[in-house]
Amino acid sequence: MRLTTKRRYALNAVLDLALQPRGCAVSLKEISDRQKIPLAYLEKLFRKLRQSEVVKSVRGAAGGYLLTKNASELTVADVVAAVEEHELDRNHCSGFCNCNEHMPCLTANLWKELNRTVYDFLNGITLEELIRKIRHEKQ
Amino acid sequence: MRLTTKRRYALNAVLDLALQPRGCAVSLKEISDRQKIPLAYLEKLFRKLRQSEVVKSVRGAAGGYLLTKNASELTVADVVAAVEEHELDRNHCSGFCNCNEHMPCLTANLWKELNRTVYDFLNGITLEELIRKIRHEKQ
DNA sequence: ATTATACCAGACTAAAATAGTCCGATATGA
DNA sequence: TCATATCGGACTATTTTAGTCTGGTATAAT
Numbered sequence: 001m002r003l004t005t006k007r008r009y010a011l012n013a014v015l016d017l018a019l020q021p022r023g024c025a026v027s028l029k030e031i032s033d034r035q036k037i038p039l040a041y042l043e044k045l046f047r048k049l050r051q052s053e054v055v056k057s058v059r060g061a062a063g064g065y066l067l068t069k070n071a072s073e074l075t076v077a078d079v080v081a082a083v084e085e086h087e088l089d090r091n092h093c094s095g096f097c098n099c100n101e102h103m104p105c106l107t108a109n110l111w112k113e114l115n116r117t118v119y120d121f122l123n124g125i126t127l128e129e130l131i132r133k134i135r136h137e138k139q
Numbered sequence: 140m141r142l143t144t145k146r147r148y149a150l151n152a153v154l155d156l157a158l159q160p161r162g163c164a165v166s167l168k169e170i171s172d173r174q175k176i177p178l179a180y181l182e183k184l185f186r187k188l189r190q191s192e193v194v195k196s197v198r199g200a201a202g203g204y205l206l207t208k209n210a211s212e213l214t215v216a217d218v219v220a221a222v223e224e225h226e227l228d229r230n231h232c233s234g235f236c237n238c239n240e241h242m243p244c245l246t247a248n249l250w251k252e253l254n255r256t257v258y259d260f261l262n263g264i265t266l267e268e269l270i271r272k273i274r275h276e277k278q
Numbered sequence: 279a280t281t282a283t284a285c286c287a288g289a290c291t292a293a294a295a296t297a298g299t300c301c302g303a304t305a306t307g308a
Numbered sequence: 309t310c311a312t313a314t315c316g317g318a319c320t321a322t323t324t325t326a327g328t329c330t331g332g333t334a335t336a337a338t
Contacts, residue, residue: 060306199335
């Protein structure tokens with residue numbers, strides 16, 4: 001799984017949000033400035049993050065975004081999956097896996113396991129852990 | 140990591156090769172027919188597989204390809220890495236990771252660990268194991 | 279020798295995924 | 309009522325992936 005700018009943006013933006021004092025909504029303008037992410041693109045990403053209930057929004061002036069849960073209850077997998085265009089696991093074999101009498105369909109199964117491994121890895125890391133790292137490194 | 144057709148083709152083709160009796164070279168034409176992979180594309184893939192010393196070639200009529208090692212000494216990671224256009228781990232942070240005073244560069248580090256995990260997974264599976272699965276499923 | 283078969287190399291094109299923009303809404307605090 | 313935000317979707321640009329095309333070289337068989 002590549003670290004695309006989309007994933008990096010999403011993670012950095014959500015972490016930026018998580019780093020701000022809880023309770024008050026953070027505007028995308030702020031995040032855009034701090035993280036150097038194009039505002040329009042950030043809006044697109046946060047639409048998905050909201051639909052996946054990683055964040056919730058406050059509309060209107062002084063509006064912005066808030067995490068829906070504690071940083072300890074959100075994982076990297078939540079954030080990454082939210083901004084994914086296609087579902088994370090689209091390696092299903094539906095006639096396209098070249099299975100035939102000489103070669104049963106096993107690459108698809110292999111990748112299913114691989115994706116499980118990747119998911120477990122990303123789901124094992126909470127935003128809180130990352131925040132701790134950030135605070136630690138800043139000293 | 141997505142299961143692209145390139146990776147699936149490469150794996151299926153090498154497995155097809157590994158399934159043929161050892162010693163005699165297997166032509167891409169045969170593999171192309173059995174696995175339903177465009178011959179020209181297969182040639183392109185096998186060029187890389189040869190450069191990475193996963194296979195070796197025998198030129199001329201009655202020529203073809205052979206595995207360089209035993210199926211037990213080759214892993215899925217070897218095959219996948221061979222056909223990769225860019226190196227598997229290109230998630231390095233060279234000014235593009237948005238690190239700043241509010242956000243040290245940790246997504247890149249995170250992905251480095253993730254890639255390690257992915258590599259370990261793929262490197263833990265030998266072609267021999269896959270072949271065993273194939274033979275087992277055919278019964 | 280000649281021919282058919284196969285590998286070999288690189289440039290080229292096509293399609294798909296990613297990255298990002300643009301425009302015009304709607305909501306709301308000041 | 310205005311400035312500041314979120315919203316939604318269509319649009320474009322760029323990059324990656326997928327695959328083709330052309331022409332070459334090696335070699336076993338005829």
